[in-house]
Amino acid sequence: MTTTPTKIPTGNREDEIQIYDLHKSFGDLEVLKGISTVVHRGEVVCVIGPSGSGKSTLLRCVNLLEEPTRGRIFILNEEITDPDADVDFIRTQMGMVFQQFNLFPHLTVLENCTIGQTQVKKVPKDRAEKIARENLTKVGLGDRTDAYPAQLSGGMQQRVAIARALSMDVEMILFDEPTSALDPELVGDVLAVMRDLATEGMTMMVVTHEMAFAREVADRVIFMDGGVIVEEGHPSQVIGNPQEERTRTFLQRVLDPTHSNPGAEDAAHARRHGDEEEADEGHLPDPALRTDAPPRGRLF
Ligand SMILES: Nc1ncnc2c1ncn2[C@@H]1O[C@H](COP(=O)(O)OP(=O)(O)OP(=O)(O)O)[C@@H](O)[C@H]1O
Numbered sequence: 001m002t003t004t005p006t007k008i009p010t011g012n013r014e015d016e017i018q019i020y021d022l023h024k025s026f027g028d029l030e031v032l033k034g035i036s037t038v039v040h041r042g043e044v045v046c047v048i049g050p051s052g053s054g055k056s057t058l059l060r061c062v063n064l065l066e067e068p069t070r071g072r073i074f075i076l077n078e079e080i081t082d083p084d085a086d087v088d089f090i091r092t093q094m095g096m097v098f099q100q101f102n103l104f105p106h107l108t109v110l111e112n113c114t115i116g117q118t119q120v121k122k123v124p125k126d127r128a129e130k131i132a133r134e135n136l137t138k139v140g141l142g143d144r145t146d147a148y149p150a151q152l153s154g155g156m157q158q159r160v161a162i163a164r165a166l167s168m169d170v171e172m173i174l175f176d177e178p179t180s181a182l183d184p185e186l187v188g189d190v191l192a193v194m195r196d197l198a199t200e201g202m203t204m205m206v207v208t209h210e211m212a213f214a215r216e217v218a219d220r221v222i223f224m225d226g227g228v229i230v231e232e233g234h235p236s237q238v239i240g241n242p243q244e245e246r247t248r249t250f251l252q253r254v255l256d257p258t259h260s261n262p263g264a265e266d267a268a269h270a271r272r273h274g275d276e277e278e279a280d281e282g283h284l285p286d287p288a289l290r291t292d293a294p295p296r297g298r299l300f
């Protein structure tokens with residue numbers, strides 16, 4: 001399956017992120033070599049691939065933290081690669097959750113979730129606090145609003161970062177390895193929050209090494225290598241039955257065959273997406289691969 005658009009912009013409001021022939025070089029190093037794809041409203045797209053393949057650079061270009069060398073990107077049909085683009089407005093539509101949380105250490109959890117609202121969106125303070133409390137409750141931290149980031153575990157800090165993004169009432173959230181910096185026992189809580197967001201219909205682009213999560217939650221998986229999309233499609237296809245040799249080699253490296261029980265994620269995926277027949281045929285989940293179970297740590 002490919003989602004490469006034939007026309008950019010598509011003009012369709014459901015096409016929230018449109019990327020066309022995106023190139024990015026750092027000096028002589030060409031990191032992105034022509035990436036094209038569309039992320040639809042409510043879609044969860046997991047981006048996988050080896051270190052250095054350009055996954056972070058892709059997300060950073062979408063969020064304009066990096067300036068593309070060539071190509072065009074549209075967010076909600078607004079061209080962000082247009083020099084006259086209203087970048088501030090576009091950024092308010094898009095949350096970004098990084099590996100390293102990026103919370104303000106001198107602000108409380110509540111203040112971390114209100115500062116963007118009051119300063120960027122000019123939301124009155126009491127309303128901003130109400131929104132922040134709702135979102136902190138949603139990520140399971142309603143009782144930690146007065147804590148400072150340093151008083152929280154990494155997993156809690158990452159959930160604050162997600163609550164902060166939600167408090168900006170964003171249309172979409174980009175995640176760059178949100179669980180990679182966490183101790184293994186803290187990964188599950190963060191993935192559970194992300195799974196809930198996916199269920200609620202948040203548009204998500206997730207760079208991740210958590211293959212079990214990708215397999216269960218993603219609507220589409222993109223495998224990148226060497227700055228190009230090598231393969232993309234349904235997770236059961238890209239992870240379960242990859243067509244390209246490069247994808248197979250990568251997956252063999254990251255998936256531990258002694259623990260693999262791919263049927264568990266496919267069954268969970270089917271349950272999430274309402275395909276009961278497929279779910280009924282699924283195997284019992286292997287606890288080692290359940291994304292809410294204590295994970296086995298970063299896969300590579
Ligand atoms: N600001 C920069 N200046 C120079 N080179 C960069 C810069 N950012 C990234 N690169 C290079 O671009 C390539 C792709 O980096 P990127 O961080 O996008 O990879 P990645 O797929 O996210 O890898 P990882 O899985 O390790 O996070 C790497 O060779 C990296 O060294």
Ligand SMILES: [Mg+2]
Nearest residue numbers: 055056057176
């Ligand atoms: Mg990266």
